[in-house]
Amino acid sequence: MHSNPTQSIPSLFGVAMEQLGRHLCTEVQLAKAEMSEKLAQAEQGAVFLGIAAVLMIPTLVVLLLTLALWLTEMGVPPVLSHLSAAAVGVVISVILGFTGINRLNAKNLKPNKTIHQIDQDVAVARSLVK
Numbered sequence: 001m002h003s004n005p006t007q008s009i010p011s012l013f014g015v016a017m018e019q020l021g022r023h024l025c026t027e028v029q030l031a032k033a034e035m036s037e038k039l040a041q042a043e044q045g046a047v048f049l050g051i052a053a054v055l056m057i058p059t060l061v062v063l064l065l066t067l068a069l070w071l072t073e074m075g076v077p078p079v080l081s082h083l084s085a086a087a088v089g090v091v092i093s094v095i096l097g098f099t100g101i102n103r104l105n106a107k108n109l110k111p112n113k114t115i116h117q118i119d120q121d122v123a124v125a126r127s128l129v130k
Contacts, residue, residue: 016128020121027121031114038111045103052096064089 007015064085071081 013128020125020128023121027114027118030117031111034111034114042104045100049096049100049103052100056092056096060089060092 067088068078068081068085071084072078076084
């Protein structure tokens with residue numbers, strides 16, 4: 001932009017508003033890019049959760065059966081040893097589930113950078129209007 005020392009105040013104000021408009025369009029593009037990044041992060045969280053579930057199922061079955069057999073060999077009645085092994089499986093499943101849910105939490109998908117930048121832009125616009 002070339003400044004002209006003879007431009008009127010309304011003309012300068014119009015130029016400032018035009019630049020602010022272009023800047024806000026850029027911010028909208030930034031918001032779209034950041035939301036796209038956050039959605040990719042959510043997709044990755046879901047994929048990791050799915051892979052973990054698929055891989056953990058046979059592993060947990062074998063481990064829990066081994067735990068039940070070990071408890072039986074230690075003198076615990078078979079029914080109680082299997083129930084104990086199942087309880088361990090429930091605890092592990094709950095931990096994995098909460099980990100996956102935390103990755104998909106809406107708070108983590110919030111476009112913080114864009115919101116901060118838009119707040120700054122609004123403050124600049126308000127100072128221009130005053």
